Every structure is written in C-alpha cells, then in structure tokens.
Amino acid sequence: MSIRKDESSSLSYSWIRVMVAAVLAALLVLPVQSRTVQAELASGEQEQTEQSEQAEAVKPPVLQSEAAILIDGRSGMTMFAKNETERMYPASITKIVTAIVALENSDVSDIVTVSKGARWEEGTRVYLEEGEQMSMGQLLQGLLINSGNDAATAIAEHIDGSKEKFAERMTAFVREKAGAMNSQFRNPHGLPDEEHYTTAEDMAKIAQYAMRNDKFREIVGTKRVAWNGQTWQTTLVNHNKLLGTYEGATGIKNGYTQAAGSTLVASAKRDGMELIAVILKAPSTDLMYKEMRSLLDYGFAAYEPKMLFDENETYRMNGMPSVAYTAEEPIWAVVPKGETPKLIVDTTGVVRVVTSSGVKEAGRFQVSHEPEVRALAAGSEKAANVTSASHDASGDDSNGVMIGTIAGICLLAVIGGALYVVQLRRRNKMSDTL
Template sequence: MAISTQARIPNKAGWLRLAFAAALVLLIGMQTSASAVVMAAPATSETVGDQTSATEAEVVQKPEVAAESAVLIDGRTGTVLYSKNATEQMYPASITKIVTAIVALETADVSDTVTVSKDARWEEGTRVYLEEGEQMSMWQLLLGMMVNSGNDASTAIADHIDGSKEKFAERMNAFVREHAGAMNSQFRNPHGLPDPDHYTTAEDMAKIARYAMQNEQFRELVGTKKVNWTGETWQTTLVNHNKLLGTYEGATGIKNGYTTAAGQTLVASAKRGDMEIIGVVLKSPSSDQLYKDMRGLLDYGFAAFEQKRLFDENEVYHMEGMPNVDYVAEKPIWTVVPKGEEPELLVDTTGSVRVLTSQGMTEAGHFLVSHHDNEVKMLAAATAAAAETPAAVEEDGSNPGRAWTLAGACLLGVLAGATMVYRMRKRNGTSVG
C-alpha cells in the first residue's frame, strides 16, 4: 500500500504523529493496549486561600495525634492530607449516626410521621426520652439523633424505614459501599452501641462524611448548635455534643461518640473561604485529647494546604501530537497541594488527570475524551485492512509478522518515552486558570 508524500511534515510534532501512525499499523491485531502519559508544565491555576511561599510551607509541622487512628481529607476532592492507621478497623460508637442520618435523608421524607416503637422506647444509652406510640416527624427525630445523640431516636428511624434495626443495618452497609466507596466497614445497628461485628475505619468514615456533606439537609442537621425539643415527656433545649461548633473558626459539623470499647470518637468539618476539610479521630483516650487532636488536624490542614482549580467546566484540553482528540472537563477539576507548590500535571490518553507534588501523586479528575470523526474513520479503515491481510508464513513455519510486531512495539515504546519528555500545550496555548 503506497503512502502519499506530497505534503511535507513541517515540524517535530508532525514527525511524531507520523511515527505513531506507523507504529499503530504495525501493532494492529495485537490484543493489548497502551496508554501514553504526558507530563505538562506546572499549572498556573486559580488558588483558593492565602498565598504562602515554599519556605513558609516547609515549617508547618504535622500534628502529633494521640488517638489510635486518624485521617484528614479535603472535602472537595477527597485528597488525603494526613493519615495515621487510617485503614485499621475500629469501633465507631455514635459516629455511626452519620450513616443513619444520610440513609434516612435519602430514603425517607423528612415530613414523614414516625410512630415510636416499643424497641425504640427501651433503647439503651443516651436518649431523648421517647414514649412508645409517640408520634414525631422524621426531621425532629433526626435532630434528636444528631444534636443530642439519641439512641432511641436512631432506633425509631430504623424501625420506620425497614421495620427493624437489623434490616436497616443491611441497608446502611449497602448504602456506604455504593455511594461512598466505604468498603471496610460493617454496621450492625443504627446508633453505634457495642457489637463486636460493628466496625469502621477512619478512612471509610471520612469518605462517608464527605458524601453526606454534599446533602444540604445533612449539613443543616450537623451544623445545628441548639434546638428546642418538645416531646410527650421531655421538653428542653438540646445542645449539640460536638464541642467544636461555636468554638473553632469555620466549624460546620459533624458528630462525636463514646463507648468504653470505642473510646472517644469524632468526625469534624470546618470551612474557611472555599476550602472545607474533614477530620476523623478514633479511639482517643479522653475528651480533652480528642478535641486537641482534632483542632491540631484542622489547623494543620488550613495552614499547610491550598486548593487549585486546574480546569474550568467545559474547558477543552489538547495534547501535543494528538490534534484530532479533545479532552473536555465536564465539571471543574480541582486539586489540593502544599502551600507554595506548583503541581506537575500528568494526563494520559484515557483522560485521567493526576498531579504530582512533594506529597506524592494524587488523582485530580477525568476528562471526557472526544475523537474527531476523521480519526475514527481512519482507525477503523486501518483495522479492517489489517484484518483482511493474511499473515505470511515462511517454510519453517515461522511468522515474519512477529518480527514486525516486535519492531512496532519497540518503536511505540521509544515514542512513548519521547512523549514523556515532550511538554503539552496548556489550554490551547493559554495558562490554566
């Protein structure tokens, strides 16, 4: 098959494209695929938060956490900012109610009328003193559960939705796996009272909290400092057990807990500017130490890190040497980096966006990959032509096509290596902002 040479290749990028095309033809028929990764120049991106020099960032020390397990993440991206035994299985105590609340909000209606069951009436531990047969709205019970940590309210909610705590626990487990990607937790009840098979991890609770905080009703619940409570036998003002609310700058929630087996536990969130971070502390030896640990984590997060917007919604990104492929950001792509650092941006041909900083490599997002029609047609034609061409077999039974395939693979390897050195154009020739 003759290849036209009428048009002269004007630059190195053109030669690179031609060589890639040749390698593609050589490799057609192989059932393997390769994804090229291209490193872009450090992004000149929009930064959220105070600008701090690299020298200043270096002096921010990681906190000393006394609790057995802890994690700190960025609420927008999920990036881990601090971790200590974050995947160890631990007892959660009443932070279990975070799961109960978000499941209830996304399963039932807050205006539902709930009739308190006998089971709920006699629930152990912290209560809001519900009476059997008493009727309350789902929203009021959610407030009783999240503000005052009422175990009886938790059971009443579970019974209303699924008829029993056991059935509701099955729903909880399925929910956190599907919606939050929390794969290392198992819940046996809606309130967190001790059960040897009821456990979670700091990492999972951070994922669950991050998901839940995207629900505005959940945010309202966990941010409520005080609420008037009017029940059949108890009228009072409930005060949120989370001591950070009203005492820590920017605190937005979420929930604390305690049992002898679990120790002191806390999931907390705080927001300053557009940056919200979420911390989890499990099995702290005392309440004072619990809040000291959490304040230290949150302080560290705000002092040491900043958010950067890499791409705007619907922004089109082009790789050098791939003019027929558009990479489109379906939504804004953000990352979190140590203050004073410019991230190294890496994009592969599948559209995956990663950033490299002194903290390592993290996932930032994914582009929608759009191939131009002419490229798709050319690729389909080349594939069809290769499929119809029989392979030549020499007399000794060997297949010379194997040598060509090997040569093509080597060529593609060399070109992929060259591409790693090649810098991509940013935003069609403009800086990222």
C-alpha cells in the first residue's frame, strides 16, 4: 500500500506542477494581450490627437456680426454658430420665405394683377404699375433677384388677398415645413416691424428647405436676367454679390434695413458638399460679405462629408431582433477632416455622430417592427454592438473578446487544478486507512 501512496503522491505533485505551469503560461499571455490592446488604444489616442490638432489648425472665424450660423445643406448639421437663437430683424431675407410659400401654393404660370397697394409699396421695387399683369414666375424673379417689395406685395395679395393673411401663412409654413419655431412674420418683404423677427438658426433651416425646390434654386442662382415690365425694361442683376465672385456660390438672398443692419443667407458647393450660412446684423455690407467668405472658407477647409448609411440600408440592435431601422434615404454627416466618426443610434431611430466637434444629429431611421426575424441579406444590414451605445463602424471587439477568453481559460485551469488536488488527497487518505 505504501507503494500506491508514493505513486499517488508522485502523480499528484506532477499534475500540480503541470497545472501551475499552465496557469503561469496563461497569465503570461494575458499581459501580452493586454499590452497589445493598450498599445492599440494608445495608437488610437495618438491618431485622434493628431486628427484634433489637424482640425484645430483650421480655426473658426471671429465675426463682428451679431449672429451667424454655418450648416451642411444636406444633413443640416451645424459647423459654426454665434448667437444663433437670438431673435433679430431679417430685412429682405424675408423674401426667401415669400418665394418658397408662393412656389408651393401657386403655379409659376399664374397671371397676377398688380394692385394699387403693390404699385405704391415703399423700398426697393421693380416698378410695377397698377393693373399690370405679370406671371408668377416673373414676379418671383423680381422678388429674389432685384428684391422687389412691390413684387412681394403682389404675390401675397394674389395668394391670400392681403399681406397680413399671407404673413400668417408664412409663419405657419416655416414652423410646419422647416421646424423654424422662433420666427414670426408680419409682411412678405421684410420692411421694419417690431413683431417681424427670425433667428440665424431658423433662417438656415428655412434656406435648407427652400433650396430643395428646383425652381427656387434656379432663381436664386441666376446672376442676371432680362426684365420686361410695362414701364421698366432692363436687366436685373442679382443683389447677392457672392454669385460670380465666390467659388462654388449657388445662392441665395441678402437684405438691409437700418433696424436689421446687413443680413445675408448664402450657399456654396464644393467637392460634393453644399454649405448654407446666415449672417444677421453685420455692421456694414462690405464686412458682411467678408465675414461670409471667411465662414464658408472655414467650412470647406475644416469639414468633409461622409455617408453613414445608404438608401434602404438596415441597422439592427443586439437584443432587438424584431425591430428594423431602415434608412429611407442616404444618411450623411459632415465631420472634421481626417476623423472617423463614432455612431450613436437610439431606440427611436435618431442617428448621431460623435467627433472632436461634439455630438450632433445626422438623421433618422424609419423604425419598423417585424413578427419574425428575417434572414439578414449579406451586405445589406449593419448590427449594433450594443443598444443605444456608441458604435465605431470601423472598430473591432476581437481584442476584448480575446482577453475575456484567456481570462476564462486561466480561471478554469485554476479551478480544475484545485479540484484534482483535492481528489488525490482523498485517495491518499483512503490508501493510508487501508
């Protein structure tokens, strides 16, 4: 029996040595893997720092104008803002609203008869005569290219019978269609009224909406056009001085009154990205254009567009297999140049991007509930790592999985070794008893 005891003891010690060696080996691997992950994290942090430094190299402009905003015309994402929610007088950029309301509530071929009130409207005019008949399309040219206040009144009266009724329509329209909730209009031309106001943020939203209309875009991008009125024949030259002088300029409207100062909504397109900028209450017209150029220059130099999801692409969250988030149209974002954005998708379908410039909303999915989980078509769907958490489209969780796997092996090895030792000790005691 003593021989069995020695053999068992020898076997026990051998197995213990084997298990200890296995545990030590696994523990040695773990720090190596951890160091690899830490090195990758450090590399990522260094890359992010380099990207941030690159973005900081293009500094946002310092503006003297009282309010301003710069947005991406496609996604609506903000790239620069100053007092963007402050209520201010718009002056003639009001006519952006007048035009898009007219385009959606009349036909360009409509014939408009000019009233006495329109004939004698004060301010900038296209010299309409009482009783003169003109197409809606031509009046819109006089409104947006030459900033005709008489054209604005004629348009308003044709659609709603009076400027006051039309102004009510304008206010309701921008709130419903463009989400411009901090604007109120009292006339169609922008002449001073204490209750006639907007914000830079609202005007950017309105301009973004209006520029989706092809006819509107065509008119505000027209540099000059022949004007054949009853008593005034001339060539109208667009009052927006950026057209033809700023690379990529596409529109849209400027204005001025003593109360409002110089105001401008402008758009420009380069390399597949169209920007919309608003400046309110600039100290002078010359400074307004200078600051607008610097604002647009900043946007093109510091940001680039990225498509996050293509049309009809579906996104699924782990733990919610029966809920499909589908992009009804491509979802785009603008991000600081050189950065890879992280994505956040919440359960309501809102898509946000996280970059060095902050967290910004980029778009929204159509949310649908399915009774059964469909087989995922290859390449047609993206799955979230975790619900309502940030997701880097280019990221990989393999490092974390590897660490967890190694740690699990170590733990199992320790437990298995301990159980085996206990079992051998029990056998040894039985041998001694025998």
